[in-house]
Amino acid sequence: xxxxxxxxxxxxxxxxxxxxxxxxxxxxxxxxxxxxxxxxxxxxxxxxxxxxxxxxxxxxxxxxxxxxxxxxxxxxxxxxxxxxxxxxxxxxxxxxxxxxxxxxxxxxxxxxxxxxxxxxxxxxxxxxxxxxxxxxxxxxxxxxxxxxxxxxxxxxxxxxxxxxxxxxxxxxxxxxxxxxxxxxxxxxxxxxxxxxxxxxxxxxxxxxxxxxxxxxxxxxxxxxxxxxxxxxxxxxx
Amino acid sequence: xxxxxxxxxxxxxxxxxxxxxxxxxxxxxxxxxxxxxxxxxxxxxxxxxxxxxxxxxxxxxxxxxxxxxxxxxxxxxxxxxxxxxxxxxxxxxxxxxxxxxxxxxxxxxxxxxxxxxxxxxxxxxxxxxxxxxxxxxxxxxxxxxxxxxxxxxxxxxxxxxxxxxxxxxxxxxxxxxxxxxxxxxxxxxxxxxxxxxxxxxxxxxxxxxxxxxxxxxxxxxxxxxxxxxxxxxxxxxxxxxxxxxxxxxxxxxxxxxxxxxxxxxxxxxxxxxxxxxxxxxxxxxxxxxxxxxxxxxxxxxxxxxxxxxxxxxxxxxxxxxxxxxxxxxxxxxxxxxxxxxxxxxxxxxxxxxxxxxxxxxxxxxxxxxxxxxxxxxxxxxxxxxxxxxxxxxxxxxxxxxxxxxxxxxxxxxxxxxxxxxxxxxxxxxxxxxxxxxxxxxxxxxx
Numbered sequence: 001x002x003x004x005x006x007x008x009x010x011x012x013x014x015x016x017x018x019x020x021x022x023x024x025x026x027x028x029x030x031x032x033x034x035x036x037x038x039x040x041x042x043x044x045x046x047x048x049x050x051x052x053x054x055x056x057x058x059x060x061x062x063x064x065x066x067x068x069x070x071x072x073x074x075x076x077x078x079x080x081x082x083x084x085x086x087x088x089x090x091x092x093x094x095x096x097x098x099x100x101x102x103x104x105x106x107x108x109x110x111x112x113x114x115x116x117x118x119x120x121x122x123x124x125x126x127x128x129x130x131x132x133x134x135x136x137x138x139x140x141x142x143x144x145x146x147x148x149x150x151x152x153x154x155x156x157x158x159x160x161x162x163x164x165x166x167x168x169x170x171x172x173x174x175x176x177x178x179x180x181x182x183x184x185x186x187x188x189x190x191x192x193x194x195x196x197x198x199x200x201x202x203x204x205x206x207x208x209x210x211x212x213x214x215x216x217x218x219x220x221x222x223x224x225x226x227x228x229x230x231x232x233x234x235x236x237x
Numbered sequence: 238x239x240x241x242x243x244x245x246x247x248x249x250x251x252x253x254x255x256x257x258x259x260x261x262x263x264x265x266x267x268x269x270x271x272x273x274x275x276x277x278x279x280x281x282x283x284x285x286x287x288x289x290x291x292x293x294x295x296x297x298x299x300x301x302x303x304x305x306x307x308x309x310x311x312x313x314x315x316x317x318x319x320x321x322x323x324x325x326x327x328x329x330x331x332x333x334x335x336x337x338x339x340x341x342x343x344x345x346x347x348x349x350x351x352x353x354x355x356x357x358x359x360x361x362x363x364x365x366x367x368x369x370x371x372x373x374x375x376x377x378x379x380x381x382x383x384x385x386x387x388x389x390x391x392x393x394x395x396x397x398x399x400x401x402x403x404x405x406x407x408x409x410x411x412x413x414x415x416x417x418x419x420x421x422x423x424x425x426x427x428x429x430x431x432x433x434x435x436x437x438x439x440x441x442x443x444x445x446x447x448x449x450x451x452x453x454x455x456x457x458x459x460x461x462x463x464x465x466x467x468x469x470x471x472x473x474x475x476x477x478x479x480x481x482x483x484x485x486x487x488x489x490x491x492x493x494x495x496x497x498x499x500x501x502x503x504x505x506x507x508x509x510x511x512x513x514x515x516x517x518x519x520x521x522x523x524x525x526x527x528x529x530x531x532x533x534x535x536x537x538x539x540x541x542x543x544x545x546x547x548x549x550x551x552x553x554x555x556x557x558x559x560x561x562x563x564x565x566x567x568x569x570x571x572x573x574x575x576x577x578x579x580x581x582x583x584x585x586x587x588x589x590x591x592x593x594x595x596x597x598x599x600x601x602x603x604x605x606x607x608x609x610x611x612x613x614x615x616x617x618x619x620x621x622x623x624x625x626x627x628x629x630x631x632x633x634x635x636x637x638x639x640x641x642x643x644x645x646x647x648x649x650x651x652x653x654x655x656x657x658x659x660x661x662x663x664x665x666x667x668x669x670x671x672x673x674x675x676x677x678x679x680x681x682x683x
Contacts, residue, residue, distance in 0.1 A: 144592065231593060234590060
């Protein structure tokens with residue numbers, strides 16, 4: 001059995017949409033399967049990330065994303081360059097890229113990838129989404145986008161949106177998030193792993209090397225099946 | 238033209254009431270015909286507007302009751318239709334043909350997002366902000382976004398007395414640079430805590446500078462006594478304050494005036510203090526306010542009694558997508574002295590369509606059930622399994638968790654329950670699904 005070390009970065013600063021649920025369900029799943037898990041929660045990026053199997057960041061207000069960017073150092077980029085795994089949900093996608101602009105202020109992200117983010121004070125994009133990522137998941141992924149961020153220059157998206165396809169990275173195409181090397185990033189907010197057994201299984205497998213079996217009667221799967229049916233109905237209606 | 242629009246609006250409102258339609262349409266048509274009709278009305282001396290995430294309706298109803306009891310003729314939006322169209326219907330229907338609004342005072346419940354539209358035409362003399370919480374995030378995004386939107390409204394009424402919740406660090410921000418801001422709040426009492434007892438705190442960091450915000454004590458959510466060591470942003474002096482609170486006795490004192498509570502909840506105490514303050518500003522004296530508010534029962538009360546079979550039950554109505562509202566209801570149940578059987582119904586978050594936005598379920602402090610007399614929790618409705626996942630990461634001790642999406646089966650289980658007090662927590666939008674399956678006892682406001 002593995003010993004897994006998870007860093008929930010900015011667990012207070014970036015905690016707008018129940019993001020802790022991702023870590024809670026991951027910790028429970030790993031523990032239930034007999035793995036040893038340590039979760040550390042910090043409000044600044046540690047100088048050495050080499051001991052962590054996963055770094056996670058969630059969504060925050062626009063001011064909080066700027067504040068988080070001010071607390072980034074070089075260790076995040078080094079961690080990713082050495083094959084680290086980083087899961088980002090909501091508008092924390094911005095932290096992985098270059099310049100982040102909001103309300104006349106500009107801060108820099110990690111610079112792990114070459115893209116920019118503009119956050120709007122006036123405009124907001126929100127709605128339910130259904131997505132596919134056929135190379136990664138055999139099922140559709142469900143979620144909700146609630147953002148003021150527009151990203152330019154992302155060349156390796158994670159998802160293709162089938163519902164809410166005007167909510168993509170650039171708000172024109174239906175491409176969402178980032179999938180490159182160890183980065184799994186999506187604009188989908190909140191407890192992504194809680195809603196999607198396939199994403200939970202993917203992260204679990206990356207951490208342990210084992211496939212995750214989730215019973216058909218597990219509430220995670222039942223809740224997913226219900227949400228998928230309801231959102232699919234909205235497309236067909 | 239003004240008189241014609243007034244006559245038309247009154248006629249439409251009359252017909253609307255006959256056929257049971259909403260209160261917004263007449264005002265919508267009036268605004269369409271004459272966008273400036275509201276600014277052509279002559280308002281009474283006191284125009285009090287109330288906004289905030291939670292407690293708007295309660296606070297408005299309390300102010301109206303107090304002022305009416307003190308002999309004033311009050312106009313207010315009883316139905317809670319709080320966007321500009323609803324406000325237009327209310328004011329036009331209560332004006333004469335020359336556009337003079339009758340009464341001594343107008344009290345407006347104002348939607349947080351629409352106050353900036355209404356205030357272009359209607360200038361309140363007093364603008365009260367109760368709180369800003371996470372509320373309807375599918376619509377509002379987050380409290381700081383609502384703060385920015387409300388700031389536009391605040392800027393439109395520079396002459397209005399701002400009445401702000403001193404204990405809410407976000408709301409307190411509206412008072413920056415205003416010398417006509419007054420504050421209300423609650424002093425430290427037996428229910429205050431030194432550690433925040435919720436799942437999250439929207440003010441871990443200072444709203445003013447993003448430095449760490451230190452609290453001397455919390456009341457609940459992000460409300461309490463705070464100070465930022467970085468920029469000096471602190472809880473301001475309170476002109477109106479809940480000096481003491483004894484929820485066991487069901488009594489508080491506000492500015493030294495004792496008020497007995499019909500519903501002993503510390504959440505409701507803030508609404509009461511805001512109403513006390515607004516009524517004071519409108520000229521009511523403290524003793525009269527206390528007398529009017531003692532044992533006051535809301536017309537649109539959140540508490541409804543019912544029977545499931547032979548079992549007596551109590552519904553505590555809450556707001557979906559609002560974890561503070563749910564925490565309030567949970568606290569009430571978790572403070573019961575006898576064994577409790579609790580049902581949580583989340584069947585439709587939006588009346589219009591299904592949404593996969595369930596993050597608010599993770600913001601509710603269900604963990605407090607573990608230290609209560611709740612012996613069984615039944616998770617009901619189409620989101621029962623979403624709730625079950627949330628509950629799966631908690632240790633609830635001896636409490637049994639049942640997942641029951643089917644509401645008929647839920648009602649059957651309620652009627653078979655024995656030896657426990659029966660409680661239901663659900664939203665205004667889902668409560669009729671309970672009422673159609675049990676015998677409702679309290680008269681229900683529609």
